[in-house]
Amino acid sequence: MATTEAARPIAVATTPHRRTRWRHVLTGSVVPRVILIVSCLVFLAPFYWMVVSALKTNTELAQFPPSLIPGAWAFNNFPDAINYIPFGLYTFNSLVITVGATIGAVLSNTLVAYGFSRIQWPGRNALFYLCVATIFLPYPVILVALFDIFGRLPSFGIQGAKSWVDTFLPLIVPAFFGNPFYIFLMRQFMLGIPKELSDAAKVDGASELQTFWRVILPLTRPAVIVVLILAAVAAWNEFLLPLLYLQSNDKYPLAVGLIFFTSEHDVSYNLLMAASTLIVLPVVIIFLVAQRFFIEGITVGGVKG
Amino acid sequence: MTAAATSVKPRSVGRFRLGTLERRNLKWGLLFISPWAFGFIALGVFPILYTFFLSLTRYTGFRSPTLIGFNNYTTMWNDPDFWKAAYNTLYYTVLAVPIGVVVAMLLAIAMNQKVREVAIYRAIFYLPSILPVFAISFVFVVLLNPGYGLVNLLLTTAGLPSPNWLGDPAYTKLALVMIAQLGAGQWALVFLAGLRGIPIELYESAEIDGAGAFRRFRSITLPLMTPVILYDIIIGLSFGLQVFTSAYILTGGATRGGAGPDNSLLTYVFYLYQQAFQFGSMGYAAALSVVLFLASVILAMAVFRWARGWVFYGGEEA
Numbered sequence: 225m226a227t228t229e230a231a232r233p234i235a236v237a238t239t240p241h242r243r244t245r246w247r248h249v250l251t252g253s254v255v256p257r258v259i260l261i262v263s264c265l266v267f268l269a270p271f272y273w274m275v276v277s278a279l280k281t282n283t284e285l286a287q288f289p290p291s292l293i294p295g296a297w298a299f300n301n302f303p304d305a306i307n308y309i310p311f312g313l314y315t316f317n318s319l320v321i322t323v324g325a326t327i328g329a330v331l332s333n334t335l336v337a338y339g340f341s342r343i344q345w346p347g348r349n350a351l352f353y354l355c356v357a358t359i360f361l362p363y364p365v366i367l368v369a370l371f372d373i374f375g376r377l378p379s380f381g382i383q384g385a386k387s388w389v390d391t392f393l394p395l396i397v398p399a400f401f402g403n404p405f406y407i408f409l410m411r412q413f414m415l416g417i418p419k420e421l422s423d424a425a426k427v428d429g430a431s432e433l434q435t436f437w438r439v440i441l442p443l444t445r446p447a448v449i450v451v452l453i454l455a456a457v458a459a460w461n462e463f464l465l466p467l468l469y470l471q472s473n474d475k476y477p478l479a480v481g482l483i484f485f486t487s488e489h490d491v492s493y494n495l496l497m498a499a500s501t502l503i504v505l506p507v508v509i510i511f512l513v514a515q516r517f518f519i520e521g522i523t524v525g526g527v528k529g
Numbered sequence: 530m531t532a533a534a535t536s537v538k539p540r541s542v543g544r545f546r547l548g549t550l551e552r553r554n555l556k557w558g559l560l561f562i563s564p565w566a567f568g569f570i571a572l573g574v575f576p577i578l579y580t581f582f583l584s585l586t587r588y589t590g591f592r593s594p595t596l597i598g599f600n601n602y603t604t605m606w607n608d609p610d611f612w613k614a615a616y617n618t619l620y621y622t623v624l625a626v627p628i629g630v631v632v633a634m635l636l637a638i639a640m641n642q643k644v645r646e647v648a649i650y651r652a653i654f655y656l657p658s659i660l661p662v663f664a665i666s667f668v669f670v671v672l673l674n675p676g677y678g679l680v681n682l683l684l685t686t687a688g689l690p691s692p693n694w695l696g697d698p699a700y701t702k703l704a705l706v707m708i709a710q711l712g713a714g715q716w717a718l719v720f721l722a723g724l725r726g727i728p729i730e731l732y733e734s735a736e737i738d739g740a741g742a743f744r745r746f747r748s749i750t751l752p753l754m755t756p757v758i759l760y761d762i763i764i765g766l767s768f769g770l771q772v773f774t775s776a777y778i779l780t781g782g783a784t785r786g787g788a789g790p791d792n793s794l795l796t797y798v799f800y801l802y803q804q805a806f807q808f809g810s811m812g813y814a815a816a817l818s819v820v821l822f823l824a825s826v827i828l829a830m831a832v833f834r835w836a837r838g839w840v841f842y843g844g845e846e847a
Contacts, residue, residue, distance in 0.1 A: 364798045464774060
């Protein structure tokens with residue numbers, strides 16, 4: 225399309241089609257820009273409103289019409305929110321779960337993707353299609369059964385629980401068994417690495433594990449970073465699973481801990497928004513720093529983990 | 530060992546006998562995928578079979594399950610809340626998915642024009658997709674407040690009625706649909722990648738043939754984008770059927786109980802959650818899970834079959 229438009233000025237120079245040219249500028253860049261800028265405002269509004277509400281006093285928050293910029297900047301909402309719930313403890317819990325699940329995701333998905341892409345074995349493609357097909361199944365289907373299964377697995381006293389329920393294990397361990405979306409993403413990447421590299425390594429006497437570790441893994445680094453980031457953000461953002469599995473207040477991650485802000489009759493939405501802002505902040509920072517990895521991740525597949 | 534193995538030509542003794550190299554590759558291949566294979570069986574196949582079993586029992590989560598045949602299914606048939614939850618979920622999905630496709634397509638086409646600052650738009654549209662749904666939902670509780678919310682301020686300024694979004698059962702699900710649209714941004718990027726893959730020559734020759742912009746969109750862009758659109762619909766369907774967090778937060782979550790005015794926010798997974806983890810009816814919840822499993826398989830198959838009529842595979846089909 226771009227070249228079609230670029231070729232146009234020549235036509236304009238020879239025949240006086242000023243009107244057509246003007247129309248082309250309008251439809252080619254003015255109208256799209258208007259649509260895009262308005263949409264950007266809409267997409268940014270929730271984030272903006274969260275931060276602005278976090279900086280308002282409770283009285284100002286309840287005013288109509290709502291102010292677009294806080295009148296009196298209530299910065300003390302942030303320390304107040306941190307003191308309202310055990311914020312430090314919940315941050316620690318969130319970090320443990322996120323780090324654990326991310327390590328699991330990176331380890332398992334690289335290994336599995338290697339097996340699905342760099343080795344030629346009978347039945348490989350059939351199993352891979354089976355793996356990808358499970359992306360479409362809604363996870364809640366197995367929620368009840370998994371809860372019951374984890375409730376019967378001994379935890380050997382981890383986190384003072386009898387079974388896996390009320391420990392971080394159900395939130396971390398499954399990550400070590402791969403995720404079909406990440407496997408798909410990484411396999412696509414590994415398929416792009418020339419086969420000759422593996423062959424050369426094997427001629428030099430490298431075993432399959434050595435080929436994986438020394439040749440393929442270093443070349444897969446961009447895909448590993450994509451999976452690392454997506455898995456970390458997904459674990460940090462997860463709400464339903466910790467809500468189900470964790471029963472003691474002191475084991476909650478931040479996502480579930482926010483519930484305490486709504487537990488009283490009078491909800492302090494400004495404190496809730498302040499706490500939400502703090503939870504969202506690391507995600508936004510990671511996004512700003514590693515934007516291209518996020519975009520690479522979705523244009524391969526198009527879903528979040 | 531490996532060098533020797535690679536140089537040896539596979540002895541094809543019988544048709545199904547594997548050579549040394551193939552046997553070695555099979556061993557390593559299976560070894561590498563074993564984490565997934567174990568997870569697939571232990572955390573996928575087995576739980577699904579176990580769910581089928583539990584659905585035939587009365588089970589509170591304590592003691593052992595008692596077999597009661599298909600009782601849970603007959604109860605479900607007569608349970609108005611089950612129908613309500615199924616209705617709410619389908620209502621939500623049927624609205625959220627097509628709107629999402631249109632929004633994503635519109636944004637992608639706009640980004641595919643002569644706009645140099647496209648990287649900024651991409652970043653802004655993608656951002657809400659990685660923010661946690663629970664946080665976005667809490668913000669929407671504030672945004673949609675009939676007393677002081679921004680949304681109703683804009684509506685009244687435009688001279689439109691200002692509904693009680695979270696208090697009126699006619700509007701609650703629309704709030705869920707709105708929240709879902711924030712995820713359309715990442716699809717816009719997927720669509721944009723698709724649009725950029727369409728060969729320019731197609732548009733050039735169409736223009737020479739005198740096809741207008743709308744005609745070019747209908748005859749070139751749309752057909753070539755159908756595989757991506759199908760992909761969006763299938764994933765959207767799966768995610769739509771499992772919507773939980775936004776509904777849970779908009780109702781005030783655990784503390785207030787219930788599921789919005791007139792149970793209008795009782796989504797299917799919300800109901801499943803209530804039955805299993807608030808009312809302790811694990812057997813009944815398992816039956817609900819089985820129905821969700823079958824419904825999603827049947828719906829996905831129906832969409833694939835329907836798509837045969839309109840998805841264009843560019844002659845790749847044999």
